[in-house]
Amino acid sequence: MSSLQPLRAILDAWTGTVAGTIVAGLERMVSPRAVRLIEDEKGGFALEGGKPENGVTDLAFRDGQFSATNLAQVVRGSRVEIVLQPQRFLFRPLELPSRAADFLDGIVRAQIDRLTPWSAGEAVFGCSAPAASGSDGITTLIAAAPRKLAMGYVEAISGLHPSAVAICTDAPGNGRIKVFEQRSRGAVDPARLSRRLQLVLGIAAVAAVVASVFATYLADSLSTQESELERQIAQRRAALRAGSDGGERSPLALLERRKYETPASVIVLESLSRVLPDHTYVTELHLASNKLQIAGITRDAPSLIPLIEQSQHFTRATFYAPTTRSSSDPGERFHIEAQIEPRNVP
Template sequence: MDGERLTRVIGQYGRQLSALMQRFWHWWNGQLLDMLPPQLRRRLLHPGQQLCIYVMQEQFQLQLLPDGQLQPLGDIPTAQQQQLQQQVTHTRLCLPDSEMLLTTLTLPAATADNLESVLRFEMDRHTPFTAEQVYFGFSVAPREKNSQHIQVTLLLASKERTDAYLADLAGRGLYPATLCHAEHSSAPSIALPVSRHASQGGSRRKSLSSALVLVMLFLLIAVPLYHRQNRIENLTTELDQPRQRAEQTAALKRELNALQDSRDFLSLKRAERIPTLSLLDELTRTLPDHTWLSRLELESGTIQIRGESANASELIGLLENTTWFSDVRFSSPITSNPATNKDRFMISARLSEGGAP
């Protein structure tokens, strides 16, 4: 099986497996939801609303978000207040501007990693209060590139006043988890300490939901992953042999290319090299018997010969008649050797391109 065909097969199996897992996901999700109690199933499918408690003229006004109407807390019976607390998922206490301080600070960028501790430690430097006197929350604006400072929006509320409101609401069975600014929706929120009574009631309700949700998530994630992992292992095993063959083929191809480069290099060097033996053979055949050489120099496409001859002047013509030499000339004047009664000569010539066989 070649690589392209194997890729098509893998893609086909992958699409089939993905469709099968999606159908299994919807079926399994429906089966698990049907096993839950109706009340818990409604809470999971339809999360509760948020409850906002506003302090207006020394009295509390309630509003269910997102579409509820303001309603004085005194007009709601105690039983209805407790039922209302069970329906909502988050409760916020919203204070007016007169009871909160909203300010903006400019701090070094190095404080961003430990900003809460820095604000708590230096609260009295930036505000008229100490950290023990207030509840506070903050948000950080996006920092400009290469800026060495950050802009921090700080929201403060007096602990004394807030604790009085929280105590009054706790007596009515209401336990806010967040403190907000009633007139600035973009202001940061303040996390309030959770009371023991609220945490006990909420923890019982949330523990069952959390456990069931975790079990559902585990089953919904683990089963498809288990089948997918098995499929991946099988495909990996099937791909090992083609991958090894491909790697061996690539190694042989690299070795072949190296051998071809070496052969081309040797051929080039051989072509550039002057055939010395053929040159000596040509000189031996061309020069007459009464001529002999004492020195031969071959360098960079030129040749220079020295020797003696009974008739040195005829050598120029003999060498020019061959296909080996061009620009043949005497490099120095011809002189006579009294001992041998012959002419001394020195001839230089250029090797003709393509003259060699």
């Protein structure tokens, strides 16, 4: 855990800086109206920054409440600064090295119990802008008051729904010092925004890790599929090369065998035209696999069987239907089938 402390400190500092920049930018773009309640020496308050038409009168702080007419209309949605008299605060000068200017708030918080009668949790405090002191030093004036005193004014004005409430005082010769500020829930708080930025960064880091793991798994899966495809392609190429070498089971050999084992229709027709006599006319011809069926008209149907079987292309010629003769036909109507002997070479 101790090794993570520097990293946590760097993260807190970075998100705090980003949140402060964002809040400052938003406040510059959408700056609420500033209203000041300035305490006088008699304990009364004067209003600065309110619209004249609101007509706030008889502004005073009694019994833990601000009593005035139309004060709620002026305060609602505004940034309220309550400027208290310097007599209510304890002032202490603090000399520091010039290098401590960037860490002034933290240094003051760490030393508040030494400079005042209260601890950091019991007081509200702030410091003026640092002024140069000597060649390598700065001086600032610390203003502190009991937290209970400040919270009485804050709680009284918070019921009127301002956007922010600040407690300030005018230090003699050092200008106005802000010792406390509280924003409403609807306002953008740098601390809350910093925590949300850390949460967003955490979610983004987890999402990046999950995406990296998924990408690695997907890459391994795609690599496996690619290797399988390459293996299959290599097998097919090897099979094609083996086929081109003339093996008996190669695709080229199978095509060559089929070429010679399947009867060619042109050769069958040519052979049939040679064996049939001129007085024979074929009206139907069916060629299916190794079987030939023909039908037609001839003068002498029985003589066709030996003529067909004499050809080297046909065997087992026979009638598959009765031979008939009608008065309108010039000869006998025959139906013959025969087996084809594939001979696809001259």
